[in-house]
């Protein structure tokens with residue numbers, strides 16, 4: 001069952017940031033820092049502020065009517081002589097599950113399809129070229145329960161499951177690349193499960209899939225009960241709009257995981273996630289932003305919103321009381337650029353669509369300035385890592 005949070009009941013007017021409750025840290029800054037100081041505080045915290053996009057009025061009204069936040073920002077790059085600007089609009093979608101978790105599986109999936117369909121419709125009005133949804137977007141994040149049924153029934157074929165077919169229709173209809181992270185059932189290999197992002201070209205063709213490389217063993221994120229570490233490596237997908245990769249949720253904590261997508265040429269790395277406030281909210285603004293800086297690329301972390309309620313209580317194996325909720329998913333999806341600048345985050349509590357316009361030429365421009373790829377000592381790290389993974393590794397500690 002889903003706990004309904006206040007403000008969830010229907011369309012609400014869009015107040016100015018100063019009147020808005022503290023749903024984001026940017027909202028708090030806007031409300032409490034004197035306007036004269038705000039620009040300087042933002043410069044220090046965020047680097048250059050991306051420009052606000054002028055989104056179509058029809059899109060803004062549709063978002064308001066359908067009760068989700070719509071924000072748009074644009075990142076600038078310098079004009080070059082030999083390359084045209086490579087402008088792409090990326091859409092990130094964060095959402096609550098619309099129905100209680102004990103509703104029939106097929107009805108929950110259908111309701112999520114309907115919700116995403118209306119949000120993608122608005123993304124199309126905003127000229128979005130590539131859209132990405134949150135981790136395991138077709139289901140509640142029920143792995144905390146350690147129960148198999150009914151949750152494993154949400155798993156689908158990445159190649160021809162109903163959700164992939166649904167996304168292919170959206171991709172064709174809107175000429176949009178769709179990144180669809182699902183729970184995958186792999187019929188070719190004994191029907192086992194994976195946590196997988198399916199990537200669909202704007203033509204509607206299936207481009208491929210990328211499986212979650214790092215499975216959490218923290219708190220109630222009991223995902224290792226359901227699926228193993230992915231075996232697809234670090235694929236990148238060359239689309240008409242740019243070269244993209246998907247680093248699913250917990251992979252965000254592993255700098256080398258980001259690096260490997262970047263090594264394969266990713267210009268935009270999506271990070272569809274499901275994570276909760278008590279665990280990771282302080283890490284959230286740092287990790288993907290740092291990855292954008294370190295790898296000269298754009299990063300796009302997305303987190304779901306809301307608190308999901310489970311009928312059967314589960315324990316955390318820590319002697320504490322059994323409980324019915326994993327925690328509060330705090331949304332706050334954002335985009336970070338290679339120069340360290342970033343958009344404000346979407347709401348901590350409300351469904352939202354973040355539209356970001358980026359000139360991908362910025363990746364090489366920042367790389368030429370900071371030269372992290374050139375100055376890195378990959379051969380030294382590779383040699384040391386090869387040694388460090390040996391069972392009888394001797395750390396290089398210098399003692400008196």
Ligand SMILES: NC(=O)NCCC(=O)O
Pocket residue numbers: 135215216218221249250251273274275276279280
């Ligand atoms: N979905 C997932 O991997 N969550 C783990 C918690 C986190 O990485 O913040």
